[in-house]
Amino acid sequence: MKRIALIAHDGKKAELINFILQNNAYLKDADLFATGTTGNHIEEAGFEVTKYMSGPLGGDAQIAALVATGEMDMVFFFRDPLDKHPHEPDVQMLMRQCDVHNVPLATNMASAKLMILGMQYRES
Numbered sequence: 724m725k726r727i728a729l730i731a732h733d734g735k736k737a738e739l740i741n742f743i744l745q746n747n748a749y750l751k752d753a754d755l756f757a758t759g760t761t762g763n764h765i766e767e768a769g770f771e772v773t774k775y776m777s778g779p780l781g782g783d784a785q786i787a788a789l790v791a792t793g794e795m796d797m798v799f800f801f802r803d804p805l806d807k808h809p810h811e812p813d814v815q816m817l818m819r820q821c822d823v824h825n826v827p828l829a830t831n832m833a834s835a836k837l838m839i840l841g842m843q844y845r846e847s
Contacts, residue, residue, distance in 0.1 A: 725753040725842070728786045728798040730778065730817075731761050732808060735801035740768050742799070742832055749839050756789065758782030783813035790820040797827040797842075799835050 762774030
């Protein structure tokens, strides 16, 4: 079963939920993990999700640790590049861990859609 982390900055949470709903057929069979507030939105949309702390409180670092220990297959992190984020060092660390451990990372809707299409192709 796929282990997928779902994270979104406040300005991108609605976009992430829309993406999840549009890709329900693929994501319903995955183990979903999220940072706190994003996880609450995912639950409200009807999905089961394992929640960690909110990003600014350490949730991004918790997800990065899962990436580093081989416990995450892909990460969808819808970032808001037009806003300041006090936990930017944690965000950068998560992205670095994805690069170091060769874990696919999508930071916007377009790259996330391509990742899903690629995984579906690989599985067929």
